[in-house]
Amino acid sequence: MNFGTPATHFASLPDQRAALDPHGYAVSDGRRSLTNDQLLHRVRAAARHLQDLGTGPGDVVALKLTNRVEFVLLLFAAWRLGATVTPVNPSMTDVEVARQLRDSGARLLVVEDGAAVEADDVAVLAVGALYEDAVGSDRAPLVDSSALALLIYTSGTTGVPKGVMLDHANIAAMADMGRRSLEVGPADRCLLILPLFHVNGIVVSVLMPLLVGASVVIADRFDPRTFFEVVERERPTFFSAVPTIYSMLAALPDEVRPDTSFLRFGVCGAAPASAELLTRFEARYGFPLVEGYGLSEGTCGSTINPVSGPRRAGTVGLPFPGQQLRIVDADGIEVAPGTDGEVVVRGPNVMRGYLGRPEETADVIIDGWLHTGDVGRLDAEGYLTLVGRSKDMIIRGGENIYPKEIEDVLAGDPSVLEAAVIGVPDERWGEVVVAYVQPRPGAAVDPAALKALCARSLTGYKRPTAFVVVEAIPKNAVGKIDKPSLRAAHAAHAALSAGPADPAGPAGPAHPADPADPADPADPADPAAGDVPSGATVTT
Structure with a gap:
């Protein structure tokens, strides 16, 4: 079976998986488990529901959902119709939600059952009402690499969240970079514990494993006291988390000694982690943490410590394959290894820009290079060490x-x-x-x-x-x-x-x-x- 070539378009990925391995395991969330054939069936049904509500190419669908299978179904359903998805943090206030809906131009908001929502001029769909069976003929997926796939909202120095525009070429490139760097294949099984309103949760924990024929388990809300029970039950080969989660797990009582023999690695990102934490965690639990670095504007990741090669604790690793990374001074001139400067990256993963903000886009993407605002240095072998972050994040x-x-x-x-x-x-x-x-x-x-x-x-x-x-x-x-x-x-x-x-x-x-x-x-x-x-x- 030939899963996940770089040319794969995510709008048609459910069709590809069902054709290659119809009875293979795809995704579960503790409430339901779907094979590849069942995944395609449910995606087609959801797409028909969105279409019946007037969703079409170029429209924006907002998902204000907790981590659940339906989030994944709606991602693929929206993309099947040529629509864009903007994830909404379920804990946002009404003011914050209204601002994102207005800025994104969303036409539909999908919410949890029973959620009280104020959404003027936006249709609202309770997730429990989502079609489970397609009615009528199914349309072929709209495949356009330049179409907008995700609008990820991230704050900026102005204090007003901005919509990061990621097209299908961006997410396909990032998922393929992750596949190559993390050496993920059909035998892998990813445990999703990060929220799906983040690009990390979507790309690293869902799209990348599904691209290569692997499977995904969506965990309930993280609890350090029960986390390893979930791990032993679901037997994932990898997962992605933030340093705070690893700190909590490292602080568990000494008598907690779970079976982790099936875990190949954990990805650590989103915030700096100490070398001491990484070393102590691996010594206790027997699997490595590979620390990486990235941002939403770069479709999640720009550097990662190798899974097989030398890992350097205290660094955030090497550039993902297909990306270039430089350290530049205040004038934009590249500096020598060992010298501190601003981290800039270039590659097919770099966002299209900020929605409706051409001036702010021009400030951060200069001659194709994304200026991250983070300060770091490269060693002689190309490993990146972050030494600070600009501004006041x-x-x-x-x-x-x-x-x-x-x-x-x-x-x-x-x-x-x-x-x-x-x-x-x-x-x-x-x-x-x-x-x-x-x-x-x-x-x-x-x-x-x-x-x-x-x-x-x-x-x-x-x-x-x-x-x-x-x-x-x-x-x-x-x-x-x-x-x-x-x-x-x-x-x-x-x-x-x-x-x-x-x-x-x-x-x-x-x-x-x-x-x-x-x-x-x-x-x-x-x-x-x-x-x-x-x-x-x-x-x-």
């Missing part, structure tokens, strides 16, 4: 958070003159959000009001774990908020507060919620309490 449990979006929300409170949001280190999440606020003259900040405002306007993982009221927010010489000094002052006070007996601060218990699932609200415990400059008022 916060990464909490693998989720990217851009302070400007939160600052804009806080500035909407009439008592707030100015707000500055920073990320502070946290043992469980990597970083958590802390907001510094300066009151308007003569006004008093009401922390409860700020907390309620954030709850109405922001997804749980974006909400500050602490509000710090200060007389004045520090500025640099040109009058801009001086976040480096703010972070430094916060860290210095944290060190003093921790004391010599506990320099790292207390470690909390393992949290059963999914750190990669923003449906999990900000941790009710306050890891930032007391970690502020002297004289500030902390409220949570």
